[in-house]
Amino acid sequence: MSSDAHANARTPEEVVQYKDKMERDIYAAISKPNWKFWAALALAVTCVGIGAVSWATQIIRGLGVTGLMNPVGWGVYITDFVFWVGIAHSGTLISAILYLFRAKFRSRFNRAAEAMTIFAVLTAGLFPLIHLGRVWLFYWLLPYPNQRYLWVNFRSPLVWDVFAVSTYLTVSAVFWYVGLIPDLAIARRIKSGIQKKIYGIASLGWTGTFKEWQHYNQLYKFLAALATPLVLSVHSVVSWDFAMAVVYGWHTTIFAPYFVAGAIFSGCAMVITLMVPIRNIFSLEEYITIDDFEKLAKLLMFTGLVVSYAYMIELALAYYSGNVYEQQQFEYRLFGDYAWAYWTMILCNVISPLTLFYRPARRSLMFLWILSIPINIGMWFERFNIIVISLAKDFDPYAFGYYTPSIVEWGITIGSFGWFFMYFLIFTKTLPVLSVTELKEEVEH
Amino acid sequence: MEYRFDDKHSFMEKLEEVFKSGVKPNDVKMVLPHPDHDIEHLVEEYTPASKLKFFTLAGGLTGCFTGFAFPSFTVLDWPLITGGKPLLSWPAWVVIAFELTILLGALASFTGMLFLSKLPRFSKMLSPDEYGNQYVLITDE
Amino acid sequence: MKRRDFLKFVGMASSASILASCGVEKSSEKIIPYLVPPDVEDYIPGEAMYRNTVCTECSAGCGATAKIIEWNPIKLDGQAGHPLNDGALCMRGQASLVRLYHPNRLSNPRIRKGGALEDVSWDEAIKFVRDGLSKANSSGKKSVYLAGQTTGSLSTLLDSFASQSGVERLPAYEAFSHANLRRANSILFNINDIPGYKIDESDYLLSVGADLIETFLNPVSNSQQIYKARKGGHFTWVHVEPAISLTGYKADERKTVKPGGESSLLLFLLNYMVSNGLGKNALSSNLRDGLPSISMGQAASATGLSEDDLNHMAQAFAQAKHPLLIVGGSATSQDGGLSTAVLAGMIQWVSGMIGTTVDFNNAEGMNNVGSLLDIKNLADRLNGNQIGVAFIARTNPLATVPASMKLAESLGNAAMRVVMTDFDSELTEMADVILPLSNGMESWGDVAASTAVTSVMKPVVSKLYDTLSEGDILMKLMGQAEDYGTWLQSQWKDVLGVSDVDALIKKGYADTGYSAGNITMNANAAQSFVSGNKLTGAAAAGGVLYAVPSIRAFDGRSTDIPLTTEIPDPLSTVSYGNYVSVSEAANVGEVNPILKDYPVVSVEGKGASMELPAFVQPHMPENVATIQFHQLDKSMLTMDSNTGELITRVDGASVNATGRTTKLSALAGGFDQQHRQLIPKPGDHHHEGEFEIGQTLYPEIKYETYRWGMHIDLESCTGCEACVAACYIENNIPVTGEDQHLMGREMSWIRIQPYYNEDGTMDSLVMMCQQCGTAPCENVCPVYATYHNDEGLNVMVYNRCVGTRYCHNNCPYKVRRFNYFDWTDEGAWAEPMTRMLNPDVYVRPKGVMEKCTFCLHRIRSGKDFAKDENRDVRDGEIQVACQQACPTNAITFGNLKDKNSEVYKKSQMDKNFKVLELLGTNPAITYSTKANKEEHA
């Protein structure tokens, strides 16, 4: 049965029953977890533990436990940061931009995608702290009145980052929560006991009166309108961390759109990575259809092509610039000591999405899910290439050097995945993974 | 008086009838299972639209102003030159102003929604009124 | 209590006796007052005092000045105005401060009892030695005393000890004894010594083999004189060598000669002068006739130089008013080296250098230095069980003599081995008695800087350990109650004719003057040498390996100082690890400097073989390889059986690829400019017509009184690394070690970057923080830890730094250094090395970025001083550490706002350039190069 089923085909009683069924199906996931869930959660927590131990080591001994060196001052940590910020992108893209565009398939993914956004920003937000030489002084990055009479340097892209990322986290959280309020009210109605009380408090006493809906709709629209430029700005600001620098391979005007496209690309891949299993495990086939996934696949394909175009433009600009530093930088990316990383990226991000031109590939969930993994890996390498290779060979041949990540850096990276999935797993068992209110609204149309 | 409808259209008919009888939307209580544009349009013929936008505007303007004023204050408070740039290097402030516009705009909107909807409604948190998936109209009579 | 805490408590610090205990006191936060305030005229708590001493790292005898804060010497610099080294010290001299404070220094006497060494008191040790001496005497064995080069009063004392105790004083041992040179001089001029070379008075310098800038005799003095000569104009320097050396690159012309071809070149020059009747002194007809003739063609084929070159060289040499020929190094420490040296002496005579540019009145004073023949003789006597007590002081022949001498085995036959040294070595392992020597800075003494100048020293720091100076040990062995210092002062009065010892010490040296008499060439001896010896040998066939004394370790002695290994070699940029430099033609495999991957080669020669990584040295002649002397397997060394010269040329050496690679800590990620125009070549113009460099949207920054700036003259720079060592010591920069170097984590604030050019030249680019006017690093710091101050400095506020490393990434010069670890915790300042920390400079904790500050603390103290006098800082009043160390004044520092300052004038030269100027960073450092300067002159 299709979720496109219109009320016209049903009697009013059937519509109400269908809405009730929808609630039951989706809220069925919020139940006592089975051992598989616990195993998955234990794995995630173990990864977090690995990350925590690694970070502790690093704090105690110093950043020397990483592979960072002269001239590569940023490595895996900043790569991870940009990667997670990128992942965070498609959440708001799906919920805000597609909302404004009235793309219907949005409502199948927006809840989980927004959750993914928040958890990914929470993860990403750790990395600027982790990569600090003196993390215990992180609060010096915040502009607050202090006895030292000191402020932060608002010209630094890192301070822009502080503002962009914290704004993004706050606004995404508000957006997500606002969308959740009516669904929490449904949970309050369905659940009993202590759960009822918790959902009751969380839903702020939402009743569903016309007035509430009126302001709610208005708010949702405004938030979507605010979040749309925000989502574009956040990754632009992140890209300016690099584009504002003098380093060749960083210092380029195409970075903002290039990074935004890359972020959406990796974000969509991550949504697929997460939603395919959720659809299976929670038996939501009825509400999330192959058609919906195909639309996501098209978005993936499109952003993949944008990213590929950016890769080509980078090379073309370097060639056309006549600038020896830039030319050598890109020659080094293609054929130098890091060629393995560059070609891994090309294979994952340029070649593999081309398969989506083939319709059956777009419609095979198994294939999409498998494809989403190399795209995630490829996007990680894209950031790695930009950050590390540009630094490894910049201006002065004497100062060239090769960076190899250390076990601590991998440990923290693993920890970040554990951190993200830990939150996501808890989310699937405590909150509705689909936006029930919106699905119900669609039934009427 | 409480009317319950499974069907949106019969609910709307009833609504129109009540409003035409001179009852103001503020005097009745309407409960919907989800937002609905048709109902919204109907009701807004008899009552003004949401004033939420003023909250958004106020928040956004505050953010924008702060975003330019605050960095300017800090560089004048302790002038330090970096990279040969003038102290008031306002192009860099644009990013800050933009982010603060969004941040305060969003937070003000959210606060506005809570304020206008009189949320959180503590009394209804633990003992809520539940109406299921039906359209409900409650009038005074 | 840490040293830096300790210094904070100044106010404090105790009378001299308490000082030592204070340094190790662990209780926290105490202020220890003096019992009685120190009665030292220039002592102000926390401020520096300066005391003259002598650098004892090698036997050159350079005058040094110790900067002392709170009784601890924290910096050694050349003594300004000293006749030998006027204000400069070499890299090893700068680093020798570490020798004083090194935790591994021998700290107390030890004697071997029942096979094991045990700590004893000095009285016990002295008694033990004296017992040994009398036992040896009674058993009819001769006791011997072998020392490193010994001059001045110590030599006198040693003689009286020898005669009193019946000990035979052996000729001093130096690995680089220049035996051939001295033998040639004694044949020709009857002087067993090496003259002083007055490079500054010459207008044409031909150096053959002598590594003037690296280690030859007085490298600092050589460099200074070359600088002076160049500044005077009309000076040409041609360096002829069979391999590659820093000296060669820094000469005006570098000519490659075939190994062994040096004598042919000299013979050709001599013939040219004699046959054309050039020169000031004619040779006797006998001698002239006896001189083998050599045609230009023969000379060209024997030397590998083109006929043009030979012709040009001969003409230029003959036409010069004050020519100077210096032969040494690889030219004389090879088979036939004596002939080369004799030919050189004859040329010096014929051309009239003797008495002008070759000055025997100011000679090296090496007449009591022996040669390997003496060591051979000693080994024979040891093997014959004829030796009782063997004293070995200040030298370690085991590390430097050819392995074939089996000296260690022979030494085992001595009845007792008494070793006087400051660090453990293979020698102390086999010693029966180890008498730890005090550092020069802890001792009284005098050293002959030349036969005409004696440098004097008085302790500038109280002893760190239970050590004695060699003089004191001798006094004790002689049973004298007097200490060496007292004896020395009376000696100075008697011998140097000094009445005021305090004034002498303040001056630092005594200008005794010396006359070698009227020197003429002994024509008979010359003739009999010419007729009795083959003057030119055939050039070596096959591969040749040269063991060259290293600018960083000399004969290996300076490897005791970790800093000398931390600082990379100026040619290969290798810091840690042994390596051999091979030619590109050797085809040993690919080098990847970015990955630090270097091919492993097997070097075979003289029946021995070594496996080690190869550095592919650009411009290295085919079939020639070099290795630093101390890294060579000593089995490959041989001795000239006639003169006892150490032969450092290994003939028939082969270098073969093994196919393997290894990591070598060569710090450079590239050895050429890769078309990046860091040092623009003539004709290079940055994007001419496209945009104007330095265009900016922003208003120009105004400076009130000061805009600190620097000018670096790359023509004068010799790449000697003295500035690097000075910077390390001055700024408390940690030594991080090989592992960190392999990871690319060296901490140097200033570095010498070699860039090899295709035309056979090499540029050394001195790279440090450029103190940019519009610095890329400043914009990106989120917390203002680095910013531009009103004196034009790019200030780094360590304690504000949170460690984002963004500034480092955004620095196009890559001169910022991040503290990946707390180097103090990692052992960089193991006690008592904390005492050498400069209290004016913060020891950076982990997680903090650091970089060159233009010696901000010196600027601060200079301004403080000026403020006390209510005036601005005068030009030249503030010297930064690298500038002070530079022997050739290549670095000028000062106020660019002052139009009369030296740095301003130099910064205005037309053809100056700034590194990476096209980025618009507007650096405060301007450079000038060789090519640029010529046009300017």
Next chain:
Amino acid sequence: MRNIVPILLFGFFATMSAALMGFGAYWDTFEHAEPQPIAFPHDTHAGKLGLECTHCHTSVEKSRFATVPAMSICMSCHENAQIDSPELDKLKEYWTNKEPVPWVRIHSMADHVYFSHKRHIKAGVECATCHGDMTVVKEVKKVRTFSMGFCVGCHRANNAPQECSTCHK
């Protein structure tokens, strides 16, 4: 509703008291006097006897360090000015044993700070500005935080340099 109010109230008061305790601990660090090996009465010397600070802190005008007096300075008076006091007996005992008195440090600057007493004295800053009025207190107490804000506040008020490298080394 009724459940939430006490929670909020509790949270508020808990936060406030934690903050107060924190401030208390902060103030405590510099209002606190350490017991010294000899209870040296500053009020007697600087107040009653009217000795200049420089009488004992001899370097304060010529060095960046004020210095605690050498024991010979104490003895220059106390050799003759005999007053019976157990504290003076301690001083004499130290002097006889040729041991310096291990005073406990009260005022200290962080390692990364360059501070010159000379400069401040020459600029006319009173000792009491930082150290408190020593003519009235018996024992040395830290009366100022010596935190950056304290330095900067004074520099701002007196138009002294605010250039970071003036003080940061």
